[in-house]
Each structure stands twice: as structure tokens, then as C-alpha cells.
Amino acid sequence: MLSRRVYILVGLFGLAFLVLLGRLAQVQILWHDRFDLSRYTRASGNHLVETVRGGIYTRWGTPLARQVPAFDLAVSYDDLPKDEWKEQVSRLCGVPREKLEEKAQRIIRRVERIRRAVEKRTGMERVRVVEQNQAHPVVRDVPPEVAAAVRAAPEAFPGIVIHEGARREYPNGALAPHVVGGVNDLNPEQWKKVCREGRQWTGGMPLSQIGARYKMDDRIGSSGMEKEYEDLLRGRRGYVRNYLAFGLLKVEKVSREAPPEPGCDVYLTLREDFQRAANEALQRASGMPQLDFDRGALVIVDVRSGAVLAAATFPSYDLSTYRERLDEIAKDKERAPFLFRPVQAALPTGSVYKVITAIAGLEEGAITPATTFTCHRREVFEGRAFHCTGSHGTLALLEAIERSCNIYFYHTALAAGGPALTRWGRRFGLGMPTGVDFPFETTGRVPEAHATFQVINLAIGQGKLLCTPLQVANMMAAVANGGRLYRPHFFHHASNSEGEIVREQRPQFKRIALHETTLSAVREGMRLVAQKRGTARHADLERFRVAGKTGTAEQEASGLNHAWFAGYAPYENPKIAFAVVSESTTGHGGSHAAPILGMALERIWDEVERMQ
Amino acid sequence: MLRKLLKSFAGDVSWRRMPWPLPLLALALTLIGAAFIWSSHSEALALKHCIFALIGIVVFALAAIFDYRRLSGVTFLLYLLGILTLAGLWSPLGVTRNYARRWYDVGFFLVQPSEPMKLLLALALADYFRSQRRWQRLRDLVYPITITGAGMFLIVIEPDFGTALMLAPVFFGVAFLGGVRMRNLVLLVVLGVALLCAAWFTPGVMRPYQKARLISFINPEANPESSAAYNAEQAMLAVCAGGVKGQGWGRGVLNRLGRVPERHTDFIFPVIAEEWGLVRTGGMMLLQTFLIFYLGLLTLRNREPFGRLVAGGVLSLFGFQTFLHIAIGLGFAPITGLTLPLASYGGSSLLTTYAGFGLVASTRMHRDIVFSDATTG
Numbered sequence: 001m002l003s004r005r006v007y008i009l010v011g012l013f014g015l016a017f018l019v020l021l022g023r024l025a026q027v028q029i030l031w032h033d034r035f036d037l038s039r040y041t042r043a044s045g046n047h048l049v050e051t052v053r054g055g056i057y058t059r060w061g062t063p064l065a066r067q068v069p070a071f072d073l074a075v076s077y078d079d080l081p082k083d084e085w086k087e088q089v090s091r092l093c094g095v096p097r098e099k100l101e102e103k104a105q106r107i108i109r110r111v112e113r114i115r116r117a118v119e120k121r122t123g124m125e126r127v128r129v130v131e132q133n134q135a136h137p138v139v140r141d142v143p144p145e146v147a148a149a150v151r152a153a154p155e156a157f158p159g160i161v162i163h164e165g166a167r168r169e170y171p172n173g174a175l176a177p178h179v180v181g182g183v184n185d186l187n188p189e190q191w192k193k194v195c196r197e198g199r200q201w202t203g204g205m206p207l208s209q210i211g212a213r214y215k216m217d218d219r220i221g222s223s224g225m226e227k228e229y230e231d232l233l234r235g236r237r238g239y240v241r242n243y244l245a246f247g248l249l250k251v252e253k254v255s256r257e258a259p260p261e262p263g264c265d266v267y268l269t270l271r272e273d274f275q276r277a278a279n280e281a282l283q284r285a286s287g288m289p290q291l292d293f294d295r296g297a298l299v300i301v302d303v304r305s306g307a308v309l310a311a312a313t314f315p316s317y318d319l320s321t322y323r324e325r326l327d328e329i330a331k332d333k334e335r336a337p338f339l340f341r342p343v344q345a346a347l348p349t350g351s352v353y354k355v356i357t358a359i360a361g362l363e364e365g366a367i368t369p370a371t372t373f374t375c376h377r378r379e380v381f382e383g384r385a386f387h388c389t390g391s392h393g394t395l396a397l398l399e400a401i402e403r404s405c406n407i408y409f410y411h412t413a414l415a416a417g418g419p420a421l422t423r424w425g426r427r428f429g430l431g432m433p434t435g436v437d438f439p440f441e442t443t444g445r446v447p448e449a450h451a452t453f454q455v456i457n458l459a460i461g462q463g464k465l466l467c468t469p470l471q472v473a474n475m476m477a478a479v480a481n482g483g484r485l486y487r488p489h490f491f492h493h494a495s496n497s498e499g500e501i502v503r504e505q506r507p508q509f510k511r512i513a514l515h516e517t518t519l520s521a522v523r524e525g526m527r528l529v530a531q532k533r534g535t536a537r538h539a540d541l542e543r544f545r546v547a548g549k550t551g552t553a554e555q556e557a558s559g560l561n562h563a564w565f566a567g568y569a570p571y572e573n574p575k576i577a578f579a580v581v582s583e584s585t586t587g588h589g590g591s592h593a594a595p596i597l598g599m600a601l602e603r604i605w606d607e608v609e610r611m612q
Numbered sequence: 613m614l615r616k617l618l619k620s621f622a623g624d625v626s627w628r629r630m631p632w633p634l635p636l637l638a639l640a641l642t643l644i645g646a647a648f649i650w651s652s653h654s655e656a657l658a659l660k661h662c663i664f665a666l667i668g669i670v671v672f673a674l675a676a677i678f679d680y681r682r683l684s685g686v687t688f689l690l691y692l693l694g695i696l697t698l699a700g701l702w703s704p705l706g707v708t709r710n711y712a713r714r715w716y717d718v719g720f721f722l723v724q725p726s727e728p729m730k731l732l733l734a735l736a737l738a739d740y741f742r743s744q745r746r747w748q749r750l751r752d753l754v755y756p757i758t759i760t761g762a763g764m765f766l767i768v769i770e771p772d773f774g775t776a777l778m779l780a781p782v783f784f785g786v787a788f789l790g791g792v793r794m795r796n797l798v799l800l801v802v803l804g805v806a807l808l809c810a811a812w813f814t815p816g817v818m819r820p821y822q823k824a825r826l827i828s829f830i831n832p833e834a835n836p837e838s839s840a841a842y843n844a845e846q847a848m849l850a851v852c853a854g855g856v857k858g859q860g861w862g863r864g865v866l867n868r869l870g871r872v873p874e875r876h877t878d879f880i881f882p883v884i885a886e887e888w889g890l891v892r893t894g895g896m897m898l899l900q901t902f903l904i905f906y907l908g909l910l911t912l913r914n915r916e917p918f919g920r921l922v923a924g925g926v927l928s929l930f931g932f933q934t935f936l937h938i939a940i941g942l943g944f945a946p947i948t949g950l951t952l953p954l955a956s957y958g959g960s961s962l963l964t965t966y967a968g969f970g971l972v973a974s975t976r977m978h979r980d981i982v983f984s985d986a987t988t989g
Contacts, residue, residue, distance in 0.1 A: 003912055005789050006924065010908035013931045017901040020935060021894055023942045027851045028890040035853040 048210050051235035052166065054263030056180050056225055059309075059492055062272040063171045064180045065226070065319070070167035071147035074135035077111060079159030080104045088157055092146050093139050100138060107136045110216055114202060135159075136217070141167040173320035176275055178313060178340035179268065179438070179490055181224020190220055207239040208258065224340075225266060225490060227439045232494045232503065235263030264494040264502055269307035274300055277603035278312035285582070285596045286314060292592060296582040297341035297469045298600060302611075303477040303568055303577045305507040306486025308436070310600075311470070313341040343436060346444035346466035347562045347581060350551030350589065351535075353425065353461030355479065355522060357409045357416070358397060360424040362518040366415035369397045369521040375407040382452045386410060401525025402534045404550060406460050413459030418449030421458050427512055428475040428485060430467045435487040435508075444468055461551055472566045473579035479526075480547075480574035482519060483512040523547055527571045530594070536565060539594035544601045544608075545570035548578075550589030560584040565593035569601070575611045623679030629977045631910060634969050635672055637903045638954055639665065642962070644896055645880065645955030651862040652875035652883045657957055660721075664959045668966035675970020679978050684918055687732070687739040691759060694732045697725040698766040714770045726767045726775045727960035731968045733763055734782050734925030741790030742917035750796055756783065757800070773822055774878075774949035778933055780804065785928025786921050789911070825947045840947055843873045848943050850882040858889025876957045878949050881941035897938065904931045910976055919975030926968040 055066035073093065075085050086100045111131045119127050147162045154161075168183055186194065194200050194214045201213035212234060214220065221230040238260035278298045285293035293314075300310040315337045317329055329337045339345060361367040375392035378385055388406040392399075400408035413421055426432055431446035444466035449458040457463030470488055478485045486509040493504040526547035530536045535550040548567020555561065566579035580593045587593075601608070642665040650658035683690070700706065700716075707715040707722060715722035737756050760783045767776035787797060811818050821840070828841040850866040853859065864886035866872055872879050872886075885893045907927040914920040930953050937952040939945040951958055953965050 002789060002791055002920075005791075006908055006912045009785065009788065009924070009928065009931075010905060013904045013908075013935065014901065016931075016935045016939075017897060017904075020938050020942060020944070021897055023944060024851070024885065024893060024897070025890055027848065027942060028854050028885065028893075029856060031852045032855045035849055 047240055048207060049238035049240060049257075049260045050166075051237050051260040052262045053168070053183070053235060054233040054265045054494070056233070057265060057267045058175075058270045058272045058275065059267060060272065061267070062175070064175060064268070065168055065170050067166045068169045070141040070165050071144065072137040072163040072165040073139040073142045073146065073150070074137045074161050074163045075104070076135040076159045076161065077107075077132045080108055080136070082159065085157070085159050088160065089139060092149065093142055095139055103138050107138075107217075111136075114216065117202065135161045135163070137163060137165065140165065170319035172272075173322075174316065174318040175272065175279065176268075176270055176311065177317055177319045177322070178338075179224050179270060179311060180319060181226035181228075181439075182222050182319075183219045183226050184222045186214060186216065186218055186220050190222070191216060194220075207241050208256070210239055211236045223439060225268065225438075228437050229266050229491065229494070232264045232266055236261040262497040264496050266494045267492045268490050269302070269305075269309060269492045269505070270311065270490065271309050271607075273607055274310035274600075274604050275312065277600045278310040279314075279316070280603070281596050281600035282312050282314035284599055291582070291595060292585045292587050293582050293596065294584060295335045295341070296580070296585075296593075296596075297345065298578070298580045298596060299342040299469045299473040300576050300578045300600075301470075301473050301477050301486075301488055303480040303574045306474065306477065306488045306509065307492065307505075307507075308342075308470070308488055308490050309576065311340075311342040311490075313339070340438070341581070341583075342469045342579075343434075343438050344440065344442045344468065345581075345583070346442045346468050347583065348463070348465045348553035349430075349461040349467050349472060349564055349566075350553035350562065351404045351406075351460055352472060352549050352551035352564045352566050352579075352589070353430075353458065353465060354401065354404065354409050355475075355526065355549050356425045356428060356430070357413050357421060357459045358401060358522050358525065359428075359479075359514070359518055360420045361412035361416045362397075362521060363424065363515065364416045364420045366417075366420075367397065367412050369517065371412075372396050373400075373408045373411045375405050377407075379407050379410060381410065381414070381456060384453060386456055397521055398525045398528060401522070401549065402528035402531070404529075404535045409459045410456045413455050414452065418451075418455040418458065421455060422446050422448055425458075425465075428478055430471050430475055431465070432471070434468075434471055434474055436470060437489050437491050442468055444471060461553060469566075469579040469581050472564070472581075473577050476548075476566050476568050476579065477574075477577035478512060479519070479522060480568035480577055483514040484509040485512055523571065526567055529567070529590075535588075535590040536594040538591055539565075539598045541594060541598050541601070544598070544605055545572065546597070546601070547571035547574075548594070548597075550594060552588040555584070558584065560586060561588065563587050563589045563591075563593040565589050565597055569608065575608055621679070622677045623682070623978055625677050625679070626977050630676065631906070631973050631976050633906050634903075634910075634973055635669065637899060637906070638672075638966065638969055639669070640899060641896070641903070641954040642668070644884070645952070645957070647861065648880055648884050648887070648955065649876045649957045651864070651887060652867050652872075652880065653957065657876060660959075661957050661962070664962045665966075668962050671963055672966040672970040672973070675967050676973035676977060678970075678974055680919060680922060680971050680974040681916075681978065683735055684739055684742075687735040688759075691729075691732045691736040691763075694725065694729045695762055695766060698729065698763070698770075701725070701770065712770050712772060714772055721959050724958070724960040726770065726772055727958070727964045728967070729763050729767065730775070730778055730782055730929055731926070731964050731971075733760060733779055734786060734929060734968070735922060735971075737783060737786040737790070738918055738921030738925055741786055741792075742921050750799070753787070753792065753796060753800070756787065771819060772949070774951075777948055778929065778950070781928050781932035782925055785932070786925045788928075789924035790921055828946075843879070843947060844943060846872050847879050847882040847941050850886040851942060854886040854889045854893070856890045858885075858887050858892060861887050863887060874949075877951050878937075878947075878956070879941060880952050880956045881938050884955075885941065900934050904934070907931075907972060910972055914975055916975070919978075923972045923975050926972050929968065930965065 053067045056064045058064060073089060079085055086097050089095065089100055090097045114131055115127055115129045118129050150157050150160055150162050199213050201210050201215055221227040238258045240257040282298055285291045296314055298312045301308050315335050317337050322329060372394050374394040375388050377388050377391040392403055392405045395405060395408060425446040431444045433441060433443050447464040449455045454463065458465060474488050486507055489505050491505050493501050495501050526549055528534050529548050529550060530541040530546045536548060546567055546569040548565055551564030553562040563582040563585050568574045568577040578597060580597045582593050585592050646658045646661045649661050701713050705716055706713045707717045714726060715724050736759055740756055760779055764776045764779050825840040828844060846866060850872050853866055864883060867875060867883045867886055872882050875883050904927065907923060911920055911923040911927055914923055933950060933953050936945060937950045940947055940950060951961055
């Protein structure tokens with residue numbers, strides 16, 4: 001019996017051994033991660049290494065936006081409430097004192113917010129956060145002589161330090177300012193969004209996590225490509241963390257670091273020559289009284305890929321100088337220079353929609369190219385009179401497109417039916433999101449048409465129809481390329497700092513099933529538009545072998561028109577599709593919009609011919 | 613003359629029966645301890661530990677040669693001597709360190725008389741329990757409880773709660789192996805817990821820090837700022853930090869930073885775990901378990917009641933203290949200020965352990981002679 005007790009005792013010890021060994025394994029394997037070395041080592045010199053934001057370039061490398069070194073004037077946190085530095089900085093940089101005061105208050109509020117958050121998290125009181133030991137930029141991008149003055153005599157400028165920062169430079173700021181977009185200090189809403197996505201980095205998080213995360217005082221792309229490709233452009237910060245490792249015989253200095261990753265350079269599909277020609281065409285048009293051009297847009301896309309080659313809007317601004325003219329630009333509410341018309345202005349298209357009406361009629365079997373209707377300038381449908389621009393007599397489809405006969409298309413539309421008209425418009429991407437890689441795209445709409453007057457209105461692009469110039473150009477591209485509705489895009493490729501391509505745009509399209517007869521009839525009709533008898537005959541476009549369609553959408557309220565011209569070129573081998581719109585003009589598509597295209601094509605035609 | 617002296621001291625000792633694993637395992641654990649005393653305190657202290665180990669080996673050899681049966685009958689006197697020595701701490705000879713009066717200063721080092729008390733208690737109890745066949749009556753336990761209680765009381769008032777606590781496993785181990793009925797043992801455990809509760813609620817018996825340790829063990833959230841919770845957490849963190857491979861000897865960050873308290877004594881296990889990691893620390897625990905099993909084997913093989921109970925007492929003392937120390941480091945037990953036998957720094961403790969092992973060796977080396985003595989008269 002006693003021997004059994006020895007067994008029991010020893011067995012209990014054996015059991016204890018197993019339990020404790022299991023516990024040891026639990027603590028040392030499962031809980032190992034709970035031990036954060038950095039909390040126990042005395043840090044000496046922890047800092048993050050800034051990255052460089054990528055640039056934005058045109059297709060062939062003309063810089064639109066790029067990062068250049070700059071000096072920021074910063075004030076240490078404890079000195080922020082003092083008045084001395086405000087006096088000095090105001091004198092040095094010419095910034096009004098109130099602005100500095102406001103800026104200082106903003107920084108103090110921000111740091112207080114961080115401090116309270118840390119206090120809440122740790123449950124400690126009167127925490128002093130890292131931000132309170134840092135200097136905060138008050139004036140960004142100060143002139144080098146100011147930086148030199150401060151650096152040369154730091155004792156004369158207590159609390160002021162010069163940080164080496166970077167600023168965004170816009171060597172071609174007026175070329176495509178809306179496409180490039182802007183970079184701003186994170187505003188509270190953006191910060192909230194960043195936090196929601198868990199991409200923030202605040203004091204207390206390990207330095208190694210900084211990477212692509214945002215600090216509260218970071219900048220973020222807020223519009224255009226800067227916003228759309230923020231993730232590519234931004235890059236990743238690196239860090240250096242030095243700490244002392246306690247060896248038995250000596251204390252070693254160890255550093256852990258990760259190098260920063262510069263942001264990628266983004267290359268756009270925009271071609272400098274095309275874009276410049278488009279801009280200048282609009283600019284010149286605005287100076288020509290006979291064109292009565294006050295605001296509008298010109299878009300050129302590649303019919304074989306959906307790449308946007310030029311997207312000009314007028315009026316516009318220059319990225320490198322607009323900040324000084326901000327009030328003036330913002331005041332111009334009617335012309336809205338900040339509106340990127342090619343993607344954001346949705347307008348009725350007028351007769352341009354007749355292309356859709358014709359396709360709907362042909363595809364639904366309502367008409368054939370040989371079907372004729374007779375135009376007497378005026379026609380009554382269900383007791384209401386509808387008018388045409390002239391008395392065209394009896395004509396077939398080609399002539400109807402060539403001369404933009406309303407009566408012909410009323411009959412066609414009624415024969416095809418309202419739903420078909422709507423369906424075919426949407427099928428060609430009108431009134432639908434194009435999916436273009438531009439933030440805040442306007443969708444527009446193609447209305448449902450059931451009542452006779454609705455169908456008749458839609459047949460000639462009046463009424464509630466709203467399309468953006470890009471949608472129209474994209475539709476024309478689909479006509480030109482035989483029914484491939486591409487997703488238009490500005491992005492061509494992005495390359496990293498080693499020049500390797502990290503992302504590339506591949507063409508994406510939806511196929512629209514069309515009969516060859518439909519296509520050839522519509523194309524031929526559009527070819528005639530720019531010929532001797534067509535509505536655009538005065539625009540002198542014959543040598544560019546343009547196929548297109550004019551449009552004049554009447555606005556009842558103002559009596560002014562939106563003049564359109566859209567199509568593709570060259571007609572025998574289409575390469576580009578385009579849309580020009582002149583908003584709120586007294587003129588017509590053929591007389592007031594088509595010439596603008598002519599001015600642009602004149603500059604780039606050789607290039608278009610040379611396009612592969 | 614010398615031979616005669618040796619004969620009276622050693623009796624008929626059988627050298628061939630020397631249980632070699634015992635001193636070898638003990639020496640291995642001592643050396644591991646010395647290494648970590650070096651890394652957690654100083655080279656000098658590690659050297660001192662080694663010197664004690666050498667003395668310990670001599671003590672072991674002497675105890676092993678010594679015929680343990682000669683102790684039978686005088687164990688109570690020895691224990692009484694121990695009690696007097698403990699009481700003597702309150703005379704001017706006693707030394708106070710860290711608000712505790714635990715030591716005598718003998719010049720070369722400080723003697724901590726509570727350490728040998730554990731062994732003396734084991735001997736006294738073994739002597740008592742071996743001379744009766746059945747211990748069915750509760751009344752038979754009055755004597756052993758009294759002597760255990762007296763020792764515990766004198767150690768508790770030093771104060772040294774940890775060491776006092778270790779008298780309990782000695783008692784229970786010897787009583788258990790001595791054949792006391794389970795019912796009575798369970799009753800005693802219940803009584804002990806009740807006594808502890810009474811001590812808790814009687815003002816002045818338990819010190820605030822002892823209460824704090826217990827509270828923080830039961831509920832670490834109760835007062836996370838308390839030093840008890842802090843110590844426990846740092847110890848656990850050190851174990852965590854070790855991982856599977858460990859940070860390397862002398863490279864434990866928490867050890868080097870001094871985050872772990874009393875690293876060379878009460879918290880040497882977390883240091884070992886941090887620097888050695890799971891694999892090697894587990895290996896050390898395996899060595900300790902081998903040692904316990906070997907002591908168990910020696911206990912089992914011994915048919916002589918006194919020798920058997922001496923071995924059993926040493927076994928339960930070593931086993932309980934070792935595993936309780938580890939359990940504290942792993943957050944399984946409240947902090948009681950307990951050293952890891954052999955490994956932790958402490959001369960008195962080391963020498964006591966070696967003496968205990970020596971006596972166990974002695975029970976094996978003098979076994980057969982029981983019969984020869986009996987026959988010759």
C-alpha cells in the first residue's frame with residue numbers, strides 16, 4: 001500500500017511536469033507575439049523616411065505634375081501659441097498674421113485630438129505625445145533665401161526650423177489641369193474616411209507599420225488622376241529604428257530599417273500634341289466673334305482602344321497659378337472653370353442622337369436605307385405640329401443624315417418605337433456610366449419615351465436627354481469600329497522608380513451586335529455630313545476625311561443652343577473619334593462646333609494619319 | 613583510530629551502491645543555476661554559487677557516508693535545536709535585511725537557518741512516522757502537527773512566507789508516505805485553508821504585500837499598478853519573450869533591463885525561460901523531473917521505514933519547491949518568494965539540498981546492513 005503511495009506521489013509530480021511544460025509552450029509559442037521588443041529597448045533615433053510621390057505624365061512623357069524638393073517652415077509645438085514667431089514669419093514670407101494664427105490653432109487642435117485619443121486608449125492622464133515634441137510646418141514651400149536666412153541664424157528665430165519637404169510642380173499646368181487634379185492636406189472628412197478604411201497611422205503604432213498609411217498632416221490626391229491613382233502615386237514611407245540591444249558583455253546599437261518605396265509615375269493616354277491642339281482650338285474659338293464660343297469641350301478618343309487622346313475644356317485654369325486666382329475662378333459660377341466638361345457636363349445632344357435613331361430604325365427593321373419619307377418643313381403628329389430646319393422634299397436615309405432632316409427621323413422613330421430608341425441609346429453608352437477612370441463622372445440620362453411627343457423629341461436629341469461629350473465620342477468610336485463600346489480611360493501605364501511597368505491598361509469593351517448594312521448606311525450618311533451638301537459643309541473638313549454628325553440642342557429658357565459636332569476620322573480607316581460641344585451659343589452645330597474641330601485637326605492631322 | 617572513527621560515523625558503508633545519478637543531476641542543475649546567476653546578477657555571485665556547490669558536494673559525500681540510522685532518536689533534538697536557532701534570530705545575533713530577520717552573519721556569508729529546518733522537519737517526521745504501523749487516529753497527528761506548526765510560525769514571523777509554506781509539503785509528503793489515512797490528510801488540508809482564511813481576516817497576521825500578491829494572483833486586473841501584479845507580469849513577459857529558441861544566454865532583454873525582480877533567486881525561472889527558450893528550458897525541467905523520478909525510485913526500493921520516509925521527505929520537498937517556483941514564474945501560482953532548488957542563489961538552501969540528497973544516498977548505501985545488524989544483534 002505504501003509503495004502505491006510512492007507511485008501516486010511521483011505520478012503527481014510527473015503530471016505537474018506535463019502541465020507546466022504545456023503552460024511553458026503556451027506562453028512561449030502562442031503568446032510570443034505579445035512581447036514587443038521595441039517597448040523594452042531604449043530607442044535612440046527613430047524616424048520615418050519620407051517617400052516621393054510619383055509624377056503624372058502624358059503618353060510620351062511630358063510632365064504634367066511632379067515632385068520637387070522644397071523647404072517648409074515649421075514651428076516647434078510648444079512655441080506655436082507664442083507671438084514672436086508669427087511676427088517674424090509674417091515679415092519673412094509675407095503671410096498675414098491672422099492666417100498664421102489660424103494655422104497654429106489648427107495644428108494645436110489636431111495635436112490635442114491625438115493626445116486625447118492616446119489618453120483614452122492608455123487610460124493615463126496628462127500624456128505627452130510625440131507630436132508635442134515636433135515642429136509642425138506652418139508655411140509650405142518657402143523661398144530658398146528664407147530657408148537660408150533661418151538656417152544661418154537659428155538663434156534669431158527661436159522655435160522656427162526649416163524642414164526639407166517637397167512640393168508638387170506643374171511644368172505644364174494649363175495642359176490638362178482637370179485631368180491631373182489636385183493634392184490637398186487631408187481634411188477632416190478625408191481623415192475620417194482613411195480611418196474607416198483602417199489606413200491611418202497615429203502615434204503609438206509601430207514605426208514599421210507606417211508604409212502606405214496616412215498621417216493626420218499628410219496630403220492626399222483629391223481630384224482627377226491624383227485621386228484616381230492615389231495608391232500608385234503615393235508610394236510607401238520607410239523607417240529607421242535604432243535601439244540598444246543588451247548583450248551580456250556589451251550594449252550594441254542595432255537598427256532596423258525599411259527603405260522607402262517611391263510612388264509610381266503614372267503615364268496617361270493623353271497626347272501632348274493632341275491635348276495642346278484641342279486646348280488651343282477652344283482658346284482660339286473663344287476669341288472669334290463669329291463662333292460665339294463661350295464655354296464647351298473637345299474630346300478625342302482612340303477608336304481602337306477607348307484611350308482618351310485629348311480632353312479639353314473651356315474655360316480652364318493653370319495648376320501652377322490657380323491658387324492665386326482661386327476667388328476669381330470660383331466666382332465665375334456660370335462658366336464654372338473647375339467643371340471638367342468632357343466627363344462632367346451632361347447636355348442634350350440635339351441631332352447627334354439621330355445616329356442612334358437611324359441605327360434603332362435599321363436594326364429594329366422599321367426602315368431600310370432605301371426607305372423614303374417626305375419633308376414639307378412641317379408635320380403634324382397627334383394634333384401637334386413639329387418642324388424641320390428646311391423643306392427637304394422626299395429623301396432616303398443617307399440624305400436625311402447628311403442634311404439632318406427632322407421629319408425623316410420623326411417617322412423613323414415612330415416606326416421603331418420609343419423603347420427601341422431609348423434602348424439603343426443606352427446600348428451605345430449614352431446616359432450610362434462610361435466607367436472612365438475619372439472620379440466624379442456625370443452619368444447623364446437617356447429618358448424613357450412612350451408618348452408620341454416624347455419619342456419625337458428623343459428622335460432628334462431634344463427633351464430630357466443628357467449626355468457628356470465623352471459618352472458621345474465613345475458612341476462615335478463604337479460606330480467607327482463596328483460595335484465595340486470601349487471603356488474610355490486616361491490611364492496608360494504606371495512605372496516604378498526602376499522603370500519597370502507595374503500596371504498597364506488593357507482595352508475593355510462591350511460588343512454591340514450590329515448588321516453590316518446598318519453600319520455602312522450610317523457611316524456613309526455621316527461621311528456626307530462634312531461634304532458639299534452636308535450640314536457641316538462650311539467647316540472645311542473635307543481634307544480630314546471626317547465622318548460626323550452635327551447637333552443643335554435648343555434651350556427653351558434662354559433661346560440659346562448647345563452646338564455639337566461628333567464623329568470620327570478618317571472615315572475609310574477610322575482612328576480617332578471626337579465630340580465638340582459649344583455650350584449656350586447662338587449658333588448651330590455645323591457652323592459653330594464643327595469649325596472648332598477643324599482648327600484642332602489642322603494642327604494634328606499629320607499625326608492622326610501617322611497613328612498606327 | 614581514524615578507521616574506528618570512520619566506522620562509528622559511517623557504519624558499514626557500501627560504496628558500490630552509491631546512487632550516482634543523484635549527485636550528477638544535482639551538479640548539472642547547480643551549474644545551470646550558476647550560469648543564470650551570472651547572467652542575471654554577476655560573475656562574482658555565480659562563482660560564489662559554484663564554491664557553495666563544491667562545499668555542497670563535500671556535504672553530500674559526508675551525508676552519504678554517514679549512517680543515517682544514527683539520526684534515529686536524535687531527530688527531535690536536532691529539530692529543537694533548529695527551533696532555538698530560529699528563535700535566536702530575534703537576539704542581537706540576527707541580521708535584518710529588507711525588513712526581514714532571517715539570517716545570522718558568520719562573516720563569510722549569511723546563514724539562513726530556515727533552510728535546514730525543512731530537512732530537519734523531514735527527519736523528525738520520518739522518525740516519528742516510521743515507528744508506528746498505522747496512523748488511523750487523528751490524535752496521533754498532534755505531535756507532528758505541533759512541531760511543523762512551531763517551525764512554520766517561527767519562519768512566518770521573520771517574515772518568510774515562502775519558506776514557511778514549504779514545511780507543509782514536507783509534512784504532507786512524509787505523512788502521506790508514512791501511511792496516514794487519506795481522510796485525516798484531507799481534513800488537515802481543509803483545516804489549513806481555514807487557518808489561512810482566519811489569518812487573512814485577523815489583522816496583523818498577514819502583511820499587506822502578502823495580501824496584495826494573493827489578490828493580484830486571483831484577479832490581476834484588480835490593481836494593475838501594484839508591484840505584485842507588475843512583478844508577475846514582467847516575469848510572464850520574460851517567459852513570452854523567450855519564444856521557442858530563446859534570446860540567448862546573457863541576452864534576455866527583460867533580464868538585462870532588470871525588469872524581472874529578484875532575478876537570481878525568486879525569479880530565476882523566467883530568466884532561464886527568456887534566455888534559453890522553450891526547448892532548453894523544457895530540457896532543464898526534464899532533468900528536474902528525472903531527479904524527482906530517481907528520488908521516487910530510491911524511495912520505492914527502500915524497505916527500511918526510516919530511510920524510506922527520509923527519502924520521501926526529501927523527494928516531496930524538492931519536487932514541490934521546484935514545481936511551485938516554476939508555476940509562479942508561469943503565472944499559475946501567487947508570488948510566494950520561493951527559490952528554485954539548486955539553481956537559485958542561496959548558500960543555505962544549496963547546502964541543505966545537497967545534505968538532503970546525501971542522506972537519501974545514505975539510505976541506499978546503508979540498506980543491506982539493516983539485516984546484518986539485526987542478525988548479529
